[in-house]
Amino acid sequence: MSEALPAPAGLLAGITSPDDVKRLSQEQLTVLAAEIRDFLVAKVSRTGGHLGPNLGVVELTLALHRVFDSPQDRLLFDTGHQAYVHKMVTGRQDGFDLLRRQGGLSGYPSRAESEHDLIENSHASTALSYADGLSKAFALRGEDRHVVAVVGDGALTGGMCWEALNNIAAAKNRLVIVVNDNGRSYAPTIGGLADHLSTLRLNPGYEKVLDLVKDALGSTPMVGKPVYEVLHAVKRGIKDAVSPQPMFEDLGLKYVGPVDGHDEQAVESALRRAKGFHAPVIVHVVTRKGYGYRPAEDDEADCLHGPSSAFDVETGKLLAAPSVKWTHVFAEELVALADERPDVVGITAAMAEPTGIAALAKKYPDRAYDVGIAEQHAATSAAGLAMGGLHPVVAVYATFLNRAFDQVLLDVAMHHLPVTFVLDRAGVTGPDGPSHYGIWDMSVFGVVPGLRIAAPRDAATLREELREAVGIDDGPTVVRFPTGSVAADLPALRRVGPVDVLRTDDRHDVLLVAVGAFAALGMEVAERIAEHGYGVTVVDPRWVRPVPVEIAALARSHRLVVTLEDGVRTGGVGDAVAARLRDADVSVPVRDFGVPAGFHPHGTRAQVLAAVGLTAQDVARDVTEHVSGLEESPAESRSTV
Numbered sequence: 274m275s276e277a278l279p280a281p282a283g284l285l286a287g288i289t290s291p292d293d294v295k296r297l298s299q300e301q302l303t304v305l306a307a308e309i310r311d312f313l314v315a316k317v318s319r320t321g322g323h324l325g326p327n328l329g330v331v332e333l334t335l336a337l338h339r340v341f342d343s344p345q346d347r348l349l350f351d352t353g354h355q356a357y358v359h360k361m362v363t364g365r366q367d368g369f370d371l372l373r374r375q376g377g378l379s380g381y382p383s384r385a386e387s388e389h390d391l392i393e394n395s396h397a398s399t400a401l402s403y404a405d406g407l408s409k410a411f412a413l414r415g416e417d418r419h420v421v422a423v424v425g426d427g428a429l430t431g432g433m434c435w436e437a438l439n440n441i442a443a444a445k446n447r448l449v450i451v452v453n454d455n456g457r458s459y460a461p462t463i464g465g466l467a468d469h470l471s472t473l474r475l476n477p478g479y480e481k482v483l484d485l486v487k488d489a490l491g492s493t494p495m496v497g498k499p500v501y502e503v504l505h506a507v508k509r510g511i512k513d514a515v516s517p518q519p520m521f522e523d524l525g526l527k528y529v530g531p532v533d534g535h536d537e538q539a540v541e542s543a544l545r546r547a548k549g550f551h552a553p554v555i556v557h558v559v560t561r562k563g564y565g566y567r568p569a570e571d572d573e574a575d576c577l578h579g580p581s582s583a584f585d586v587e588t589g590k591l592l593a594a595p596s597v598k599w600t601h602v603f604a605e606e607l608v609a610l611a612d613e614r615p616d617v618v619g620i621t622a623a624m625a626e627p628t629g630i631a632a633l634a635k636k637y638p639d640r641a642y643d644v645g646i647a648e649q650h651a652a653t654s655a656a657g658l659a660m661g662g663l664h665p666v667v668a669v670y671a672t673f674l675n676r677a678f679d680q681v682l683l684d685v686a687m688h689h690l691p692v693t694f695v696l697d698r699a700g701v702t703g704p705d706g707p708s709h710y711g712i713w714d715m716s717v718f719g720v721v722p723g724l725r726i727a728a729p730r731d732a733a734t735l736r737e738e739l740r741e742a743v744g745i746d747d748g749p750t751v752v753r754f755p756t757g758s759v760a761a762d763l764p765a766l767r768r769v770g771p772v773d774v775l776r777t778d779d780r781h782d783v784l785l786v787a788v789g790a791f792a793a794l795g796m797e798v799a800e801r802i803a804e805h806g807y808g809v810t811v812v813d814p815r816w817v818r819p820v821p822v823e824i825a826a827l828a829r830s831h832r833l834v835v836t837l838e839d840g841v842r843t844g845g846v847g848d849a850v851a852a853r854l855r856d857a858d859v860s861v862p863v864r865d866f867g868v869p870a871g872f873h874p875h876g877t878r879a880q881v882l883a884a885v886g887l888t889a890q891d892v893a894r895d896v897t898e899h900v901s902g903l904e905e906s907p908a909e910s911r912s913t914v
């Protein structure tokens with residue numbers, strides 16, 4: 274671990290609580306904002322993290338903590354990736370040297386870290402629903418506490434937000450909704466709502482005039498400044514008047530804005546006005562993602578939304594050598610498939626670059642759809658595309674498909690529709706913590722009738738299984754692979770049905786069923802067990818749900834079956850293998866290794882897997898102890914594989 278950076282200097286060092294922020298003058302706030310940006314760049318450039326979003330909410334966060342009294346008043350952050358400044362002003366500056374690292378600061382709000390934090394889930398579009406419930410609770414309990422929800426323009430494209438707004442408007446409770454409108458999710462935010470928000474953003478022409486006035490007055494000693502302050506207030510008022518907000522007001526929501534989100538005084542003024550409304554009110558704050566750090570502002574892809582590791586401060590470029598990622602292999606094969614199959618189309622939920630759909634969009638812009646942060650809609654829209662004769666490939670992070678279970682089950686599978694869900698970041702991811710781990714898919718979607726799940730072990734099998742999936746037209750398929758660099762090719766010795774045999778041993782003691790990228794782990798476990806004199810056959814089912822019948826046949830000739838999966842044990846592939854053996858009257862014991870169902874703290878992927886016992890050493894030790902305790906079965910009963 275590199276040595277910690279020196280403690281923050283200047284004003285920032287003196288900020289240990291929101292009260293310290295409340296005491297500052299406007300001039301000091303301007304200085305503090307600059308120090309906070311320097312701090313964010315310095316720290317996140319060493320750890321990785323959500324730099325762009327947090328650079329964009331510096332003034333907003335300072336204003337929030339000056340106007341409201343956290344934790345008496347509750348500040349909620351949608352997705353929560355933009356809560357670093359909130360953490361800095363609530364006594365956690367020291368934790369940033371270990372941001373997103375095992376035992377260190379979470380990259381999202383954390384109740385274990387602070388009483389100022391509430392929502393720990395990193396899934397978007399939830400904050401308004403929490404806020405609806407919380408404001409109702411305060412009202413019912415007669416508690417004089419404000420609820421403030423900060424929601425991004427991207428998160429607003431998620432359906433839950435509109436379900437919440439519908440209820441918030443009906444409940445008419447006091448509630449401040451801050452729309453942090455930077456015009457982006459990763460890429461520019463899509464859709465009718467985004468277009469509407471963009472019409473509300475500060476009119477450059479109007480703003481230009483005011484900037485001219487500001488400059489002119491600024492150079493006029495004495496009288497200039499007070500006059501500008503008046504103009505500033507007028508500007509705020511005029512904007513409110515000249516841009517009435519039918520959409521929000523028709524919903525029964527007051528609207529204040531748009532406000533220049535980097536003008537702390539303007540934001541503070543708007544928040545104080547909103548605080549005074551005894552009804553739901555939207556404060557539309559216009560910010561820039563990456564504001565104040567040129568490499569982020571100039572990054573067209575996503576304004577340095579979330580550098581995954583350390584980067585060069587001068588350029589914003591990752592320091593780690595580029596490697597071939599699972600995503601790259603998927604993107605390349607998807608485009609190749611689209612070349613061959615005009616019915617193949619792609620869907621992303623506001624993550625075209627991170628999931629690889631951008632590659633398809635670049636070559637076939639009319640065959641790639643960005644639906645916004647709307648995974649449920651993505652699944653059912655895909656069902657519609659399939660009903661229309663196409664084969665949609667829906668590419669999302671595994672964890673984000675959880676929320677579309679009903680759509681996959683009843684809108685897609687019940688209609689036996691040819692939709693392929695490509696789940697990137699499947700398994701334990703690491704730095705983003707438990708709400709990002711893609712560990713539920715093989716259990717949750719494994720129960721969907723007619724749905725088939727493939728788990729490739731390397732680039733070659735990813736290409737092969739993606740093609741097989743897109744070739745299946747009588748029901749949905751899932752292809753799931755982990756985060757990071759693609760695993761080294763692991764060739765098969767032979768194939769038994771869909772099952773690849775990766776390692777054989779004449780002693781037939783253990784059949785090790787390794788799922789997807791865990792094949793490499795399986796091979797290492799096998800070598801360790803073999804050192805204790807037991808023979809291990811390693812197989813990769815490739816298609817893991819339903820479990821191929823060949824697994825039962827292979828198991829019959831062994832004394833123990835071991836399963837290894839980068840997913841939860843509960844209802845996982847291990848359970849399904851045991852059921853498959855029962856159905857085939859194969860009475861060989863099964864020991865299943867997977868992620869215990871739980872919310873495992875963040876760290877690197879390797880650290881989190883080690884923490885739950887998924888290392889070659891731990892698994893080999895357990896299996897060796899177990900197989901040594903089994904009765905010897907007559908060798909002749911074990912056929913060759």
Ligand SMILES: Cc1ncc(C[n+]2csc(CCOP(=O)(O)OP(=O)(O)O)c2C)c(N)n1
Pocket residue numbers: 326352354355395396397398424425426427428429453455457458459562578622623624646648673
């Ligand atoms: C359900 C869900 N889908 C996708 C993501 C991945 N994701 C994290 S942040 C983000 C963009 C959020 O945009 P916005 O709400 O505008 O916040 P900003 O980063 O612009 O501040 C996305 C798509 C997520 N966290 N949750």
Ligand SMILES: CC(=O)[C@@H](O)[C@H](O)COP(=O)(O)O
Pocket residue numbers: 352354395578579581627698702705756
């Ligand atoms: C906040 C969020 O959901 C994403 O930004 C996520 O952090 C990206 O993860 P990767 O770094 O694995 O793309």
Ligand SMILES: [Mg+2]
Pocket residue numbers: 425426427428453454455456457458
């Ligand atoms: Mg945004």
